[in-house]
Amino acid sequence: MTSNPGMTPDQIALIKATVPILVQHGNTITTVFYRNMLEAxxxxxxxxxxxxxxxxxxxxALAGALHAYASHIDDLGALSSAVELICNKHASxxxxxxxxxxxxxxxLEAMGEVLGAALTPEIHDAWATAYWQLANLMIGREKQLYEQSEGWTDWREFKIANKVKESEEITSFYLAPVDEKPLPKFQPGQYISVQAFVPALNYLQARQYSLSDQPKPDYYRISVKKETGLNTADPTAAASQPGYISNLLHDTFNIGDTLKVSHPYGDFFLPPSETESATPVVLISAGVGLTPLTSIVNTLTSKAPVGRRLHFIHGARTSGARAFKEHISALPKLSPAIQATFFTSIPAEGEKQGVDYHHVGRVDLSKLDDKDLFLDDAKTQYYICGPERFMTDTQSALKARGVGADRIKMELFGTGGISQ
Known part of the structure; x- marks a missing residue:
């Protein structure tokens, strides 16, 4: 994806000329677009x-995507990773x-409504061509993803086989297929979509949740943080607050209840080639961002060669909010090459540094030595998951210590990425 052969040079020039317009009016265009489309x-x-x-x-988010597309209309290769991320979400x-x-x-109608006469026939045609160039590319990629799903091309019914509280705010759901057919393997770090009916909205909603265990043939595990900003039992609750599905899962769904589940997808994962290699791995997470990294670490500790260096670094507001506390703390007992480091913003009374946590505050890589980050090996891989600001700050900290961008992988939560 390096050029746009379906567009004429004049059309490409017109699209690039609209970049300032998108800066000024992009959000208005996309707001009108969603309003009109969802009404119809x-x-x-x-x-x-x-x-x-x-x-x-x-x-x-869509306004930003349109701006990026227009800015790179003559160099679509720059958008490859973004397109792959979106296609995986679409497939889910x-x-x-x-x-x-x-x-x-x-x-296109929203562009006309907002821009009026400024959307000339020539600009309209250029954007129509540009849209279908990208749409066809994405349709083709999504077709490939569907073809790789072993016939699982629509929502599948799962039952909640178990429900386990992992912390004050995170609960694991063990999801087993109702048809009892073996589940396809996924790449550690990927996610599934979960679809459920939301009474407050009177229609279905779907959310993506990272799989939090290594692949198993009979169940998938997700570990969901309850977003308490929304009380789904209150009909006057503001829809602008997140948490519809997470609240329903925590408060309403119990063992034996059913949900609709998608095939696993996602472009953030541990590649099969890395599963049994000797390459050092550093996993860095904050909050509920530890879920895909727990899938990765469980896979690595079940298959990695003895002596492979592995470091799980995690930050939580309190120890009570930290999921899988005992599980992650016990990892170093498996091998002297495995480390676990915990950052706690607010230690509880009676907790001891070096026992219950290692550092006070948010994750700060400056508090770790080069040897703790395996900086002596130019092949070390780094996986980061958590709030967006946390991920970009951590990425910058690694780059400042000489780690190349090609060795840093980040999960993107939120719109366009993985919505919790």
Whole structure:
């Protein structure tokens, strides 16, 4: 994906010329787009995250994507990773080619509504061509993902086989297929979509949750943080606050209840080639960001060669909020090459440094020696998951200590990434 052969040089120039317009009006265009499309096609409410519509997160994210696309219309290779991320999310929601027709129609109409006469026929045609260039590329990639899903191309019914409280705010759900057929393997770090009916909205919603255990043939495990900003039992609760599905899972769903689940997807994962290699691995997480990294560490400790260096670094607000506390703390007992370091923002009374936690405060790599980060090996791989600011700060800290961007992998939560 390095050029745009379906567009003329004049059309490419027109698209690039609209970049300043998108800076000024992009968010208005995308807000109008979502409003008009969802009014005309309310069935699509099941696809889009309703709180992110109300709080403006999703329109802002789409505006940013349009700006990036226009800016790189003559160098689409720069967007490869972003397109891969979005295609995986689309596949987890079972987006179909016809959905792109609806989106294209209302996106171009929104441009016309907001820009008026400034959207000349030539600019309209250039954007129509540009949209379908990208749409067809994404449709093709999503087709490949569906073909790799071993026939699992629609929502599948799962029952909650077990429900385990992992911390004050995170609970694990063990999901077993109702048809009892063996589950396909996934790459450690990937996620599934979970779909459930939301009474407060009167329609289905879906959320992506990282798989938090190594692949097993009979169940998938997700570990969900309860976002307490929304009381789903209160009909007057503001939809702008997140947490519909997480609250329902924690408060309403119990063992034996069923959910709709997607095939695993995601572009953040431990590659198969790294599963049994000797390459050192550093896993760095904050809050519920430890879930995909727990899948990775469980896979590595079950298959990695003895002596492979592995360091799990995690930060939590309190020890009570930290999930899998005993499990992660016990990792070093498996091998002298394995380390675990905990940062706690607010230690509880009676907790001892060096026993219950190692450092006070948020994750700060400056408090760790080079040897703790395996900086002596130019092949060491780094996996980061947590809030966006945490990930970018951690990435910058690693780069400042000589780690190349190609060895740093980050999971992207939120719109366009993985919504919790």
């Amino acid at each position: 096609h309310p069935e699509l409410n099941t696809v889009f995250n309703t709180p992110n519509q109300v709080n403006g997160h999703q329109p802002r 929601l079972y987006i179909k080619p016809d959905d792109y027709k609806i989106v294209g129609k209302y996106l």
